[in-house]
Amino acid sequence: MRDRLLPWLLALTLIDLAFVQATGIVGGQDLLPLWLLAAASPWLRRLQRWPLCRLAWNAGVLLVFTLLVRHATTTGLLHMLEDGLVLAVLCQVHLLNNIGERQRPDLVFFNSLLVCFVTSFFAPDLPWSLLFVLHALVLAVALGVNVLVRRGGVLDDAAVRRTIASSLRHAVAVLVATAALFVLLPRDFHRQGWLGDALAAPPAGAAGLADRIRLDDERPARLGVEVVARIAAADHRREVPSHWRAIVFSVFDGATWYPQDPSDLGSRFASDPAWEPQRDGHWRRPADGAMAAFQVELYDRRGDRLPVPLGAAVLRPLQSAGTLLDGKSTGGFTLVQSEDAPAGPLVYRVDVAARPAAVPIAASTRRHFVALPERSLPAAARALAQQLGEAADGPAVAAATADWLRRHRRYALPGEPGFARNLGEFLLGTGAGHCEYFATALALLLRLQDVPCRVVGGWLAHEQDPVHGGVVLRERDAHAWVEVLDADGRWSTLDATPPHDLLARRQLDGSWLGSAWQALAAAWSTVVGFDGRRRSEWLDGLAALPGVLLRALRQPPLALAAALAAAGWFVYRRRRRQREPAIAAFERAVRAAGLSLQGGETPRELLRRAELAAVGPRRLGALRQAADRHERLRYGPEAPDPGPRTSPP
Amino acid sequence: MAVRLTELGAKGLLLLAALLLAFLATSYSNLFFLLLVFCGTLGGLGLASGIANLRAVRRLELQVPAGPAGAPRPVRLRLAARRSVSDLVVTLGDAPGLTLPPVAHAAGDAPTTALLPAQPRGVHAVGVVQLASRYPFGLFEVRRWIPWPGEVVTYPEPDGPAAPTGRSLDQGTPPDPVGEVAGLRSFRTGDRVRDVHWRATARRGAPIVKELDAAPDTAPEIVIDRRVEAAQLERLLAAATAAVLAAAEGRGAHLLSQGFAAAVPAGQPPPPAVLRWLASAAILPPDAPPPVRWPQDQEPAHA
Amino acid sequence: MTALPRTVRAASVRAGLERNLGAVVAAPEAVIEPILCTLVAGGHLLLDGIPGIGKTLLARTIAQSVAGEFRRIQFTNDVMPGDVTGSAVWRPDLGRFAFVRGPLFANVVLADEINRTSPRTLSCLLEAMESGAVSVEGRTLELGRPFLVLATRNPAEFAGTFAVPEAALDRFLVRIGLDYPDAAAELALYAGQDAEARLATIRPVVDCDQLLALRAEVEAVQVRPAVAEYAYRLVQATRAHPELRLGASPRAALAWLRAAKGRAALDGRGYVLPDDLKALALPALAHRVFRRDGATAAPLLGDLVGATPVPL
Incomplete structure (x- = not known):
């Protein structure tokens, strides 16, 4: 009896493990034993009959439990949550192996729901959503089969099959109703909660733009899917530039990058071609090469900066009521919004040239872009710079350094296993880092080789928008890279972050599977980023x-x-409605025999015709059987009425 | 119709309450909200579906044959429902001992047979039949009561040399014909029920009887004096039951006791009145009159 | 009567009847089957055909196959109702009127050439066919049980005949049109024994009680909704057909279904198949639908049967 339920409980446990695995906060090698134990539960459960095995199993569970608790209490809060999740799935595996007369499966259902809830905080991505749908289906079936199993009584395959089918129908209905209620139910999207931060998970460092870059921030990154901007090329054949800069950092103190400040350079436009406001409200600056126009809808105005590409030459505000634009010395724009600025996106059009115009760079300005923090520079940086400087020379040094980093350093997000605790670890290669680490390392290594450069914060445009066309920038697309100053006073973009690793978190390749995945991810992002x-x-x-x-x-x-x-x-x-199974089966058999029922022909007449026609014996047999069954069920006598006592409802 | 939370449902409600508390305590999160809505919908839809499941039942037909004490007996259950009804537990009356095993799926109008657990001797009057279901998720139990004015007759467990043990009466093998079958004709008042040709009757819609050559009627007489101890009465009744069952398969019998007299015709199941009397018979005080024998020339009416 | 299974008994009756009919007249299966159906379903039979093709012989064979009282009425235009039903005659020996039963008081009545008699006499016959009883001098007298009328009609002769009204035709469960036998059958007829001699060898295969029991069983044959729907479809088609002046009535459909039940019972089935209805559509319906041009509706009905889809 119970054997009917166990496969579904096993499936639930495996989905729970997948939930935890998808968060990425527990290493794969740590979860592997649990996967194996869960998969082996059909055999392990049999061992539970022997007291010695039961004792060994319980001792093992207790030991792991103790280790986890100890680990959780001795490490930070983050690890406590990790350990909690591992504990939850361990509990599932333990329950799975102990389901019996005394151990009901109730706890497996609830524990599984809890794992689903908790993991939603850690990895609210598309994989989670797919697992959630799967979880809902399996949970419904497990509950339905549980009803059957608990009742006792006769359980045949047909009954179980019908229960599974009906549970699946119910699960789909529940999911649809959930989606409808999710949209329809009113709620406060900005509610802070009674206990606010006290009970909340540690604030995840949201991937996004900041006015400074702090490398010692180890909080796990939350890859927000909130749409920041949508960009469409005026000419659809033109590709949207990948790097959209918003803020430029030029001063590094060993741990933090600070924005480029005109006061450090002595002149407002010492490093970049100056933006000139035109009479009709647009801005213009010199640039080289052919121009292409792009329209940007900026939804997130919190950054106070307009994303524009490095080669931007003309900027026309299209829908910017209540907003004041200011062309900065970094080649970008800041915005100042009035109190009564209307809601809705800020829309502007930007004409981008192949590259920015050259600017005569003063020696002091150049020095500013090769300045290094004397005190807190990691020792590894100098050694590495020397090693790389020997390998390349002149203008090629920048590209060679970026290439080396790209190939020899690993990409990871804060909170992920192997993430570097500081820049030194990253430079040494003992720890992995994210784009800010790559940009900082590249900038430091270039400056150590006397190549003027700066770190730029902005957005990486890569996600095609299947709904609106063009590309979409989301919070999680925030990125940092390096701009290098050429000898002729022209800036160029240099990105050392391995594109594969970077984009693997954000997109798949351009195959149909990748496109489908992207479309699904975009749809899911509307759920996660749902707001008023x-x-x-x-x-x-x-x-x-x-x-x-x-x-x-x-x-x-x-x-x-x-x-x-x-x-x-x-x-x-x-x-x-009219199609009864017997009719459908008869029609199938007729088709299989290569015949068709003619007007006014009865099944028996058709059968006689089939006997005369060259229908193979197997087909004929099947047809005869189907015709017999059809006749019995459709024309044959009804079951005799036993004449029972009848009660009205 | 009534609804109550099952143990699983109660636990689930507690979990939902705890999660709701956590949701309200922390700042708003879309996915947390989505999951709460999912849990709520699972419960709500489960409840609605469970109610609809039992509402689909339009009529319930039950055939509870008289059966011996101490042995389960088959009960015929025919459900007239708008669609298939799932996880159905039928209880006769309110006694848990009269609960039939659950039916996983009962298709509309399809008769099913379930085994009623063994009952003690007696006549249990049933006013309503309770239908209960935990379909679809087992979080709620929906119950519905359908009037069913009937009774469960449990006669004594046959105890005697001729007792056909452990077999319900309606499973009896057809008796050997007594006398020669001479022909068929329409039923006339006074014809014996055992002579009815059921097949022809069913076809024609009007009773048809077999005309038999007369067979000698040498039925024995079973007399029970109920002025005894309770335990002794039970033994007597058990022996009488065995004798009645044997007589029904053999040459028939007459059963006689204080205030009761009935004939057990040969070759057909014992009359319900006889079984009911065997199920309900009680002891009498010692000063009660003895059983009266009926006059030799007066045949008791067929029960 | 022994309690044999119905299938065997019906089948044995069928075999016996077929044997008897085959021994006397050379009639094809399409003729014999409706006759058998009528016999077991409890209706009356009308045989149409030119003189000399064995209508009367066929009817006599059927009558002799049933072990009951058999009477024959040769209709002419001077046959009066009293000749058919019987009448009160003065019995000098008794000194009072006594009722003398007419030829209708039998189990099997052969009504030869019914179109030769006056409408009055015919209506008397029809009443007897309808109710199984006759009213004579204010008294209703039950006819035999079973009561079967085998009527013959000669549609080719017009001199001295009366048209049989539609309502009269409706009283016959089945009408069978007899035609010249095929060459082989006719040659065998020439070479064979004298028909009367052959008829003398016929033994009854079913008695009245058996026939009544058989009819009770035929009543119990089931007609499932899909089959009833087929009957309805065809009946509807006759009503909608532009060339038909009068389509089949509900009574016609019921008679058709009754005959089909008889066929099912003879086949050993407890349920009617669309095949039963198809086989009996012409014998049971052709005399109940009427063409605008007065011609026989059988070919048109055949077309309709061939075209009406059978509900699966």
Whole structure:
């Protein structure tokens, strides 16, 4: 009896393990034993009959439990959560192996739900969402089968199959209802909660733009999916530039990068071509090469900076009421918004040249871009710079250094296993780092080789927007890279972050699978980033839906198609209602025999015709069987009524 | 119709309450909200679906044959439902001992047979039948009561040399014909029920009887004097039951006791009235009159 | 009567009847089957055909196959109702009127050439066929049980005949049109024994009680909704057909289904198949639907049967 339920409990446990694995906060090697133990549970459970095995198993669980608790109490809060999750899945595996007369599966269901809840905080990405859907389906089936199993009684395969089918239908209905309620239910999206930060998980360092770069921030990064901007090329054939700069850092004190400040350089436009405001409200600066125009809708104005590419030459605000733009000495723009600035995105058009114009660079300015923190520079940096300097020379040194870093250093996000505790570890190669580490390392190594450069913070445009076209910038696309000053006073972009590692977190290749994945991820991001504005958009859309449909139906082709579809649906339903299994089986057998029922022909007549025709014996046998069954069920006598006592409901 | 939380449902409700508390305590998170909605929908839809499951039952037909004490007996259950009904537990009345084993899925109008657990001797009057279901997730138990004015008749466990043990009466093998079958004709008042040709009757819709050559009626007489101790009565009844069952398969018998007299015709199941009397018979005080024998020339009416 | 299974008994009756009919007249299966169905389903039979093709012989064979009282009425235009039902005659020996039963008081009545008699006499016959009883001088007298009328009609002769009204035709469960036998059968007829001699060898295969029991069983044959729907479809088709003046009535459909039940019972089935209905559509319906041009509706009905889809 219970054997009917156990496969579903095993599936739940495996999904829980996948949930934890997908968070990435527990190393794969740490979870491997649990995977193996869960997979082996059908055999392990049999061993539980022997007291010695049971004792050994319980002792093992207790030991692991003690180790985890000890580990959790001796390390930071982050590890406590990690350990908690491992503990939860360990608990699942333990329960799975002990389901019996006394151990009911209730705890497995609830524990599984808890794992689902907790992991949603750590990795609210697409894999989590897919696992959640799978989890919902399996949970519903497990609950349905549990009802059957607990009741006792006769359990045959057909009963279990019907229960599974009905549970799956229910699960789909629950998921659909959940989605509808998620959109419809009103709530406060900015609610802080009673206990606020006290109970909350450690604040995750949100990937995004900051006004300084701190390398000692070890908080796990939360890769937010909130849309920052959407960019579309005026000419769809043009590719959107990948690096959209917003803030420039030029001063490093060994742990933190500070923004480039005009006061350090003595002149507001000492390093970049100056932006000139034009009469009609647009801005212009010199640039070289062919121009391409892009329209940007900026949704997130918190950064106070406009993302623009390095080669930006013309900027036309299109929808910027209540916003004051200021061309900065870094080649970018800051925005100042008035109190009464209207809601909605800031829209502007930017014309981008192949590269920025050259600027005569003063020696003092040049010195500013090769300045190093004397005291707190990691020793490894100098050694590495020397080693790299010997390998390359002149203008090639920058590219060679970036290439070396790209190939020899690993990418990781804070909180992930192997993440470097400081820049020194990253430079030595004992720890992995994220884009800021790569940019800092590259900038330091270049400056050590006397190559003027600066670190730039901005957005990496890579995600095609399947809905709106163009590309979409999300919070998690925040990025840091390096700009190198050429000898002729022209800046160029140099990104040392391994693109594969970087984008693996954010996108797949361009295959159809990758596109589908991206589309799904975009859809899921609307769920995770759901807010009041989007909710009202959805509700407005729903409210307008009847009108839209009515308008669409006024178009004759659409109306005709809808009428045909409705008629087809009606006919299909009607046929389906009339189609009894015996009829369907008979028709299948007739088709299989290569025959068709002619007008006015009865099944018996068709059978006689089949006997005369050259129908193979196997097919004929099947047809005869189907015809017999059909006759029995459709024309044959009804079961005799036993004449029971009848009670009205 | 009534709904109650099952143990699993109660635990789930507690978990949901705890999660809700945690949700309110912490700052808003979309996924937390989504999961809470999911849990709530799982419960809500489970409840609605469970209610709809039992609501689909339009009519319940039950055939509870008289059965011997101490042995389970098959009960015929026929459900007229708008669609298939899942996880159905039928209880006759309110006694848990009269609960039939669960039916995983009962398709509309398809008769099923379930075994009623062994009962003690007696006649248990049933006013309502309770239907209970934990479909689909086992979080709630929905119950519904359907009037069923009937009774469960449990006659004594047959105890005697001729007792056909452990077999319900409606499973009896067809008796050997007594006399020669001479033909078929329409039923006339006074015809014996055992002579009805059931197959022809079912086909024609009107009773048809077999015309048999007369067979000698040498049925024995079973007399029970109930002025005894309770334990002794039980033994007497057990022996009488064995004798009645044997007589029904053999040459028939007459059963006689204080205030009761009935004939057990040969070759057909014992009459319900006889079984009911065997199930309900109670002791009498010592000063009660003795059982009265009926006159030799007066045949008791067929029960 | 022994309690043999119905299938065997029906089958043995069928075999016996077929044997008897085969021994006397050379009738094809398409003729014999409706006759058998009528016999077991409890209806009356009308045989149409030109003189000399064995209508009467066929009817006599059937009558002799049933071990019951057999009477024959040769209809002419001077046959009066009293000749059929019987009448009260003065019995001098008794000194009072006594009722003398007419030829209708039998189990099997052969009504030869019914279109030769007056409408009055015919209506008397029809009443007897309908109710199984006759009313004479204010008294209703039960006819035999079973009561089977085998009528013959000669549609080719018009002199001295009366048209049989539609309502009269409706009383016959089945109408069978007899045609010239095929060459082989006719040659065998020439070479064979004298028909009367052959008829003398016929032994009854079923008695009245058996026939009644068989009819009770036929009543119990089931018609499932899909089969009833087929009957309805075809009946509807006759009503909608532009060339038909009068489509089949519900009574016609019921008669058709009754005959089909008889066929099912003869086949040993407890349920009717669309095949039963198809086989009996022409014998049971052709005399109940009427073409605008007055011609026989059988070919048109055949087309409809071939075209009406059978519900699966």
